[in-house]
Amino acid sequence: MFDKILVANRGEIACRVMRTARRLGYRTVAVFSDADAQAPHVRQADEAVHIGASPAADSYLRIDALIAAAHASGANAVHPGYGFLSERADFAQACADAGLVFIGPPPEAIRAMGDKAGAKRRMLAAGVPCAPGYLASASAEDQSDERLRAQAVRLGLPLLVKAVAGGGGRGMRLVRDFSELPAALAGARREALSAFGDGTLMLERLIADGRHIEIQVFADAHGHALHLGERDCTAQRRRQKVIEEAPSPIVDAEMRAAMGRDAVAAALAVGYRGAGTVEFIVDAQLNHYFLEMNTRLQVEHPVTECITGFDLVEWQLRVAAGEPLPVTQAEVRFSGHAIEARLYAEDPYDGWKPQAGRIAGWRPEQSAVRIDHGIVEGGEVTPYYDAMVAKFIVHGRDREDAIRRLVTALEDVPLLGLKTNGRFLRDLIRHPQFRAAGMTTTRLDEWAADGEPLLQRPVAPDTAWRLAAALRGGHHGQRPASVDGVDLTLAHEGEKRTLRTPVEGVRIVSFIDGELRFVIDGVQRRARCVDDGQELHLAMDGAVFPFTEPSPFPSRDASADPRRARAVSTTARNCIWRWTARCSRSPNPRPSRAATPAPTRGARARRWPVSSRRCWWRRATR
Numbered sequence: 001m002f003d004k005i006l007v008a009n010r011g012e013i014a015c016r017v018m019r020t021a022r023r024l025g026y027r028t029v030a031v032f033s034d035a036d037a038q039a040p041h042v043r044q045a046d047e048a049v050h051i052g053a054s055p056a057a058d059s060y061l062r063i064d065a066l067i068a069a070a071h072a073s074g075a076n077a078v079h080p081g082y083g084f085l086s087e088r089a090d091f092a093q094a095c096a097d098a099g100l101v102f103i104g105p106p107p108e109a110i111r112a113m114g115d116k117a118g119a120k121r122r123m124l125a126a127g128v129p130c131a132p133g134y135l136a137s138a139s140a141e142d143q144s145d146e147r148l149r150a151q152a153v154r155l156g157l158p159l160l161v162k163a164v165a166g167g168g169g170r171g172m173r174l175v176r177d178f179s180e181l182p183a184a185l186a187g188a189r190r191e192a193l194s195a196f197g198d199g200t201l202m203l204e205r206l207i208a209d210g211r212h213i214e215i216q217v218f219a220d221a222h223g224h225a226l227h228l229g230e231r232d233c234t235a236q237r238r239r240q241k242v243i244e245e246a247p248s249p250i251v252d253a254e255m256r257a258a259m260g261r262d263a264v265a266a267a268l269a270v271g272y273r274g275a276g277t278v279e280f281i282v283d284a285q286l287n288h289y290f291l292e293m294n295t296r297l298q299v300e301h302p303v304t305e306c307i308t309g310f311d312l313v314e315w316q317l318r319v320a321a322g323e324p325l326p327v328t329q330a331e332v333r334f335s336g337h338a339i340e341a342r343l344y345a346e347d348p349y350d351g352w353k354p355q356a357g358r359i360a361g362w363r364p365e366q367s368a369v370r371i372d373h374g375i376v377e378g379g380e381v382t383p384y385y386d387a388m389v390a391k392f393i394v395h396g397r398d399r400e401d402a403i404r405r406l407v408t409a410l411e412d413v414p415l416l417g418l419k420t421n422g423r424f425l426r427d428l429i430r431h432p433q434f435r436a437a438g439m440t441t442t443r444l445d446e447w448a449a450d451g452e453p454l455l456q457r458p459v460a461p462d463t464a465w466r467l468a469a470a471l472r473g474g475h476h477g478q479r480p481a482s483v484d485g486v487d488l489t490l491a492h493e494g495e496k497r498t499l500r501t502p503v504e505g506v507r508i509v510s511f512i513d514g515e516l517r518f519v520i521d522g523v524q525r526r527a528r529c530v531d532d533g534q535e536l537h538l539a540m541d542g543a544v545f546p547f548t549e550p551s552p553f554p555s556r557d558a559s560a561d562p563r564r565a566r567a568v569s570t571t572a573r574n575c576i577w578r579w580t581a582r583c584s585r586s587p588n589p590r591p592s593r594a595a596t597p598a599p600t601r602g603a604r605a606r607r608w609p610v611s612s613r614r615c616w617w618r619r620a621t622r
Contacts, residue, residue, distance in 0.1 A: 031059075076099075392406060492546065
């Protein structure tokens, strides 16, 4: 029915879809924006088509560009991945109108479940339990602030203001006091209009201390539907999932069967086909209520793959090709426990601010666990797209086994070069409340408000300072016996320390391709380390500590103040004039010198070590 698939997405999900497609013998086509010209998913595909500028609105959200790319490459099927256009009925319809197979549900099912208020009406009609709420129409009267406030008073607090076209936590506001309602309505409406082009709102009573549990469903074109068990996605911050696991630690076989029946009923109620996820909120008494249905493959689908042994992308391709589901409900079996942790390029210790920049170090192949990603060492994390850059997926004999494996993986495979939530993830899965299955959907936000130690930035230990000084102080911390010690100043997160090198008690055993082995206080250890010349990125104990050497010279602003000026010896100045273009410790190099390096010094082009008498930094600071 089709033999070439265009993946209308980017990053790790594009790479994930292509791996299965290639295994099944399908040719693949990537699409890319200006920012993604050198991205891994482009290199992994058989063909690639440029579709526009870096912002998503000018590339990955352009239906016309994607359809044109499919025709230009000869693709006859489109996989939407998740995010972007994956839940847009008009995109599925455009693919059908262009003669392309859309690897997902039919447009009618997307449209039916895309309207959250309409979806709840269908679920109530199908006998699926729903949380109390106000399912407003799109009319101006039903959407007025006065009507919404009256309904909020009827429902009581706390409650959620939700966009009917929303998803992923966007267009959603939590209201705990009626004084917060006007701002919540305005903010949710504004965000929904921007993200989905539809500002229609609904209200839903918040289930206090709730858990977010979802059911993976699959349906084919032959009237068959089944579920593949649950995933627990309770660990969230600001309604964004952070950690997912399967099975849920609070769900037993009876509860699983009941939730599975309701999820399959929801899929059949809208004539569903393909992969879908029915999301429920579970209260403290273990009652479940329908939230919404995601009409696409979920980010967290790998944990279901781990415990069932099924490749869900393969199922998507086979169902889209007209094949029936490969198993019946009675044949589905679950094995072990799986956990997924989402690695975000964001700073969890500074309000979850997104980060962008160059990836100085990233070696996922060195881990024994599954890591789905779409980044590469030396590449860039840009500000144009979602901050999630990778997923760590572990499968263990039981939950404790899986937690132990995930802790080790997060420590062994750090991302160096920019701030991530890696250390936070490790600390979260080791937290007593997570281990005891005591999380709720609001727990992380409550911890952030209360100043929980989990959300306090890790402090670089003395070991990290000493090791950084040994690495920066000379060749692996070793100096000729004829050279006396040097005082080396390092800076990290606003703190400065001056350490004497060689560092007593520290010996570098080996430093090969970022893998560092060292002896400190008589114990041999290992760490990941990258020195890009400007910063030394040292990964220890699940955290990444960047160190820099402050310049001994005043900054440009400081040099304008004669009271802060600092004299430099003639010898040091001459050294700078001669070697500045060759030394990474130097201030701004002279272009003329950089263009004509001394030919006899080619082997030392990186910089003179501090131990050398030719080093300008050593001369200027002694």
